[in-house]
Amino acid sequence: MADTQPTLNGIAAKIAELSETFTKYLNENNVPAPTFVADSPTSYVNLSPEIFMVRQKLLDAVNDMWYLTQGPSESIFNYVHTAMPDAAALNTLNYFDFWSAVPIDGSASYADIAKHTSLPEDVVRRILQHAITLRIFSETEPGKPSSRVQHTSRSGALARSSGLRALVSTILDDAGPPMMVMNEALQRYSRGKTELTQEMNESSFALFHSSGIYGKYNNSWELLENDGAGEKKGWRAKNFVEFMRYVKExxxxxxxxxxxxxxxxxxxxxxxxxxxxxxxxxxxxxxxxxxxxxxxxxxxxxxxxxxxxxxxxxxxxxxxxxxxxxxxxxxxxxxxxxxxxxxxxxxxxxxxxxxxxxxxxxxxxxxxxxxxxxxxxxxxxxxxxxxxxxxxxxxxxxxxxxxxxxxxxxxxxxxxxxxxxxxxxxxxxxxxxxxxxxxxxxxxxx
Ligand SMILES: C[S@@+](CC[C@H](N)C(=O)[O-])C[C@H]1O[C@@H](n2cnc3c(N)ncnc32)[C@H](O)[C@@H]1O
Missing domain, CATH: 3.40.50.150 (Vaccinia Virus protein VP39)
Known part of the structure; x- marks a missing residue:
């Protein structure tokens, strides 16, 4: 069956074909195509259901290309190596609102951003250096000590959209950490059984928050309602509302x-x-x-x-x-x-x-x-x-x-x-x- 398997060149050809169909549609329908610069459109608008499918198939092909270019072992190694730092960097940028620390049509020094976020400059620099590899922000003079930080289209999308910021917060900050103890929760409560436990207090979330840094909660609604002190109380619930509104949109x-x-x-x-x-x-x-x-x-x-x-x-x-x-x-x-x-x-x-x-x-x-x-x-x-x-x-x-x-x-x-x-x-x-x-x-x- 090996000869029916996708090859690098075969996938590349498929990518070229799908990308041609996709961009032809964009041109014919005057849909502006995003780029990496800060003032780029933030998404493709008005895609027909058919062309949406083409885009998703293109994404599948790009992913296959990514896997096959690295080979099986390195594709896992590279994923495992970066998945958590990627998520932690994005969550931290979002939590400390790096988005508004940099003007959308200008730039900021690392010291400016440190001041804006009240974080040590070295921390700011390290987080941004990883983010920049993900095309989240870029440097005005890459690598030079005098370089300043500017938005890319990806960081700009977050600067522009409270819904996207709320989505990052809900999915990474509220729901992310408990997902990493899923194995332990399954080990404790579902291993050896024929079905997943149906008890709310036996979820990964409940396990993570059983002695958690934010308090003791059985489900995320309890966290959303109770986390935060003083003016911050309810900040997660507020974010969640914004997230749901964004999902609707x-x-x-x-x-x-x-x-x-x-x-x-x-x-x-x-x-x-x-x-x-x-x-x-x-x-x-x-x-x-x-x-x-x-x-x-x-x-x-x-x-x-x-x-x-x-x-x-x-x-x-x-x-x-x-x-x-x-x-x-x-x-x-x-x-x-x-x-x-x-x-x-x-x-x-x-x-x-x-x-x-x-x-x-x-x-x-x-x-x-x-x-x-x-x-x-x-x-x-x-x-x-x-x-x-x-x-x-x-x-x-x-x-x-x-x-x-x-x-x-x-x-x-x-x-x-x-x-x-x-x-x-x-x-x-x-x-x-x-x-x-x-x-x-x-x-x-x-
Ligand atoms: C996934 S959201 C759906 C929100 C909305 N129906 C929508 O489609 O956008 C779930 C909603 O259930 C609410 N919720 C959770 N537990 C609840 C409870 N015990 N009683 C009433 N509402 C609750 C949450 O605050 C949240 O607004």
Whole structure:
């Protein structure tokens, strides 16, 4: 079979071909192509679904090229050697906001940056020297002692986008360290068993934070709510809200919410967005459908962000209620939405969350789940590019580390409704392979 295996030249040819198709599309559609300079566009905009696929295939080929150029051993060696320093450098740059220490259209000395970040100049220099190898910042005169630091497109993207900064903070700073004790958590709690432990206090996160530097927490919501002192209290929750808003933006989730239900035909109804963050989905719904009154429920530290961000026009139709979704639902509504909530919890906890709705459910009330589509069935078409599969597999592992949770296939969501209560009747299941989202609607037949 060796002759059917990819070769360096074969992959190079494939890269040339895919890159040609991709750039032709960009040119024909006037999509500005990013470069490495600070004022470059920060992403490719308006890619059609087909050309998005081409881009992902190109990425797969580039990755294969990277692996094969190094050879198997060195590809592992080089990855292992740099993965943690890369992540630690990016997280540190982000935490100390190096992004604003350097003007986007100018430069700063290492001493300026040290002053801005209150870090020793030598530390600043060392972190930046590694970051520069990743094209995050560059030197005005590379290697010269008089050199100053300037933005590249990659550092500039972070300087420009609070959402991207929040994403780095949430994924690296909140979720990163616990992932490194996943092996120890599996060793302690799941080895020798047929299934992953479903106990929240036996996750990698809970193990890491059992005597952790930030305090003792069982899951990341507890950390988000409680970490920080004085004015910093709740800073992680605030970041998380920004992260969710960013996710909505980059994955165009607005459309998925708008098209999930016939909101207009629903009439003058009350909708509860359970775990609705600071109301970004509520605002989308309220803007398009004047017939909806929406109550956003979430944890206490989310309230200040909701209050700061709610556009005044919507004050009469969107409100915020602090509510722990494990507690009995206090609002008798017509429709409850749960967007990207249940994937954070093991099956029995997810069923508990749905069951907590029951005291408020009137016959005919609807519950709509929005979740990222889990693993594709092999019969559902050709395999997706690995670079797309990784979006799901990486989230899945993060959910395992943080919550002993998982990304689930479509059928699993039906089962969770059934496990919660037989009186939930599945009304529709929409799984869209283009958006990678599943929307499951159930009706309460109590
Ligand atoms: C992954 S986010 C999804 C947010 C929002 N639905 C969206 O799609 O953007 C999960 C949300 O659940 C909230 N949450 C976590 N535990 C909760 C609890 N026990 N009660 C209420 N909300 C909770 C978090 O604060 C967070 O806003």
């Amino acid at each position: 980059i994955f165009h989730l607005e459309e998925i919410v708008l098209q999930s239900h016939d909101w207009k035909a629903a009439g003058d109804v009350t909708v509860v967005d359970v775990g609705g963050s600071a109301g970004h989905d509520a605002v989308v719904l309220a803007r398009h459908f004047p017939n909806l009154s929406i109550i956003v429920q979430d944890l206490p530290k989310v309230r200040p962000v909701f209050e700061a961000d709610l556009p005044p026009d919507f004050k009469s139709r969107i409100s915020f209620v602090e509510h722990d979704f494990f507690q009995p639902q206090p609002v008798e509504a017509d429709i409850y939405i749960f967007k990207m909530i249940l994937h954070d919890w093991p099956d029995h906890e997810a069923a508990r969350i749905l069951r907590a709705l029951i005291p408020a459910l009137k016959p005919g009330a609807r519950v709509i789940l929005f979740e990222y589509m889990g693993k594709q069935d092999a019969t559902e078409g050709p395999p997706l590019p690995r670079s797309i599969q990784q979006m799901g597999t990486a989230t899945d592992l993060r959910l395992m580390a943080l919550f002993n949770g998982k990304e689930r296939p479509v059928d699993a969501w039906k089962n969770i409704f059934h496990a919660a209560d037989e009186r939930f009747e599945i009304a529709s299941v929409k799984a869209n392979p283009e958006t990678f989202f599943t929307v499951v609607e159930a009706v309460w037949r109590g």
